[in-house]
Amino acid sequence: MEYASCSTCLLKSKAVKSLGENELHILGQGCVQTVFKKGETIIKQGALSSNIIYLQTGLVKLMIDGSHRTQILRMKKAPCYLGLPTTMGDKINHYSAVALKKTTACFVDINVFKELLKISPEFSYEIIVELCKNELEQFNRYVRLVQNQIYGRLATNLLYFSNEIYLSDEFKLPLNRTELADLVCTSRETISRQLTELAEEKIIDIDGKHLRIVNKSLLEEISKKG
Amino acid sequence: MEYASCSTCLLKSKAVKSLGENELHILGQGCVQTVFKKGETIIKQGALSSNIIYLQTGLVKLMIDGSHRTQILRMKKAPCYLGLPTTMGDKINHYSAVALKKTTACFVDINVFKELLKISPEFSYEIIVELCKNELEQFNRYVRLVQNQIYGRLATNLLYFSNEIYLSDEFKLPLNRTELADLVCTSRETISRQLTELAEEKIIDIDGKHLRIVNKSLLEEISKKG
DNA sequence: AAAAAGGTGTGATTAATATCACAAAATCCA
DNA sequence: TGGATTTTGTGATATTAATCACACCTTTTT
Numbered sequence: 001m002e003y004a005s006c007s008t009c010l011l012k013s014k015a016v017k018s019l020g021e022n023e024l025h026i027l028g029q030g031c032v033q034t035v036f037k038k039g040e041t042i043i044k045q046g047a048l049s050s051n052i053i054y055l056q057t058g059l060v061k062l063m064i065d066g067s068h069r070t071q072i073l074r075m076k077k078a079p080c081y082l083g084l085p086t087t088m089g090d091k092i093n094h095y096s097a098v099a100l101k102k103t104t105a106c107f108v109d110i111n112v113f114k115e116l117l118k119i120s121p122e123f124s125y126e127i128i129v130e131l132c133k134n135e136l137e138q139f140n141r142y143v144r145l146v147q148n149q150i151y152g153r154l155a156t157n158l159l160y161f162s163n164e165i166y167l168s169d170e171f172k173l174p175l176n177r178t179e180l181a182d183l184v185c186t187s188r189e190t191i192s193r194q195l196t197e198l199a200e201e202k203i204i205d206i207d208g209k210h211l212r213i214v215n216k217s218l219l220e221e222i223s224k225k226g
Numbered sequence: 227m228e229y230a231s232c233s234t235c236l237l238k239s240k241a242v243k244s245l246g247e248n249e250l251h252i253l254g255q256g257c258v259q260t261v262f263k264k265g266e267t268i269i270k271q272g273a274l275s276s277n278i279i280y281l282q283t284g285l286v287k288l289m290i291d292g293s294h295r296t297q298i299l300r301m302k303k304a305p306c307y308l309g310l311p312t313t314m315g316d317k318i319n320h321y322s323a324v325a326l327k328k329t330t331a332c333f334v335d336i337n338v339f340k341e342l343l344k345i346s347p348e349f350s351y352e353i354i355v356e357l358c359k360n361e362l363e364q365f366n367r368y369v370r371l372v373q374n375q376i377y378g379r380l381a382t383n384l385l386y387f388s389n390e391i392y393l394s395d396e397f398k399l400p401l402n403r404t405e406l407a408d409l410v411c412t413s414r415e416t417i418s419r420q421l422t423e424l425a426e427e428k429i430i431d432i433d434g435k436h437l438r439i440v441n442k443s444l445l446e447e448i449s450k451k452g
Numbered sequence: 453a454a455a456a457a458g459g460t461g462t463g464a465t466t467a468a469t470a471t472c473a474c475a476a477a478a479t480c481c482a
Numbered sequence: 483t484g485g486a487t488t489t490t491g492t493g494a495t496a497t498t499a500a501t502c503a504c505a506c507c508t509t510t511t512t
Binding site: 064066067068069071073084085086088089090094114117118119121124125127128129131132133134135136138139140142143145146147185224225 | 290292293294295297299310311312314315316320340343344345347350351353354355357358359360361362364365366368369371372373411450451
Binding site for chain 3: 403415
């Protein structure tokens with residue numbers, strides 16, 4: 001069947017399960033699945049895009065190469081959609097997406113995607129909810145990033161890893177110190193000093209990239225209050 | 227007819243025009259129109275919410291009262307939707323919305339709203355596009371806010387007024403110096419000094435709240451490079 | 453009109469963070 | 483294994499912006 005690759009890639013999405021054979025056929029015709037190794041680029045900033053990307057498995061970092069510094073915007077963990085705002089907006093990718101580990105991505109043509117929205121109210125509702133949750137999550141984090149000083153920004157991002165990405169108080173940082181600085185928008189030296197300080201205060205335990213949050217409520221305090 | 231208030235409030239929305247009489251009837255049953263004076267609160271941070279708000283006319287500021295400082299997040303100009311991410315997410319308003327001038331708002335019950343999404347693909351498509359544009363616009367601004375220093379942050383926000391709110395290079399600032407500081411996340415004194423500096427560099431002309439952008443390309447340069 | 457309250461500008465001082473310079477540690481690779 | 487390369491930590495210094503203090507101006511209130 002022509003929609004074989006699609007039933008592989010999208011059936012994990014609850015809403016897609018509700019699609020009938022006809023809809024799956026439409027989807028299948030505009031759908032390509034690709035596997036990316038760690039470090040490979042899935043979306044390239046500045047490139048024209050006509051695809052929504054459904055991430056089946058894996059973890060990516062979204063980043064912007066600005067005129068005076070590189071910024072890491074956030075992680076995205078499968079399963080999720082990528083590129084929705086960009087593709088619905090002005091068609092040019094505003095960020096790059098790079099795999100942090102082996103990642104399987106499914107490229108769905110935007111026109112096929114629009115067709116599906118019209119055919120399946122379930123599907124469009126799922127997309128809206130995902131977008132809303134996403135906007136809210138990102139918004140809250142960015143509000144804190146802007147209003148906080150570095151110590152608070154770092155706390156916010158460590159909690160982000162713990163609560164949104166790894167769902168655990170103990171994990172291996174997916175970024176080195178320079179990349180962590182690019183996420184927090186500060187310098188590598190400052191990150192290094194602040195991590196040491198958080199460890200001295202017995203709020204975290206850190207050994208290289210291995211990190212454990214010891215006093216989560218205090219870390220939340222710092223994230224909130226600056 | 228029972229949906230009179232609704233045909234008043236929502237018919238300006240292109241997608242709603244495509245709704246039939248039955249759908250309008252559903253909408254009308256969950257729709258209340260209210261007029262707010264300058265300074266009045268439309269949405270209250272922390273309150274439970276079960277409404278999507280359609281702003282018919284006017285201008286509002288969205289703000290967060292944080293634990294250690296107040297932040298003004300952005301303006302929203304009619305016509306637009308308010309509270310979509312919050313209401314679809316965890317039901318509690320993450321921000322307050324305060325009218326900056328006389329504003330007409332239409333409260334649509336979230337369940338009615340969900341019904342409409344299912345009934346009208348046109349309607350849900352319009353919502354998704356609005357959300358996407360919004361997320362993109364906010365995201366780009368916040369990325370710059372985080373990575374820039376104050377001079378660049380101020381430039382970014384003046385451009386935001388010019389390009390997104392007033393669609394003109396000359397306008398009356400809707401905020402006083404303290405509020406401007408809350409938007410840029412800095413202190414009143416710093417805002418005052420930086421505005422003077424921008425004027426000395428002949429990039430803007432400022433007299434009280436009346437502002438004119440003289441050298442827009444240079445302002446964009448500053449917004450991009452920090 | 454006088455008094456009170458709020459908004460704005462500016463100098464002096466302090467605190468936070470970036471930058472520079474270099475050493476130590478970890479990782480890669482032939 | 484040993485040398486090369488990359489990553490990380492840390493002191494010294496420079497820069498940026500917050501804070502404090504106060505004067506001046508505008509608007510509101512009585």
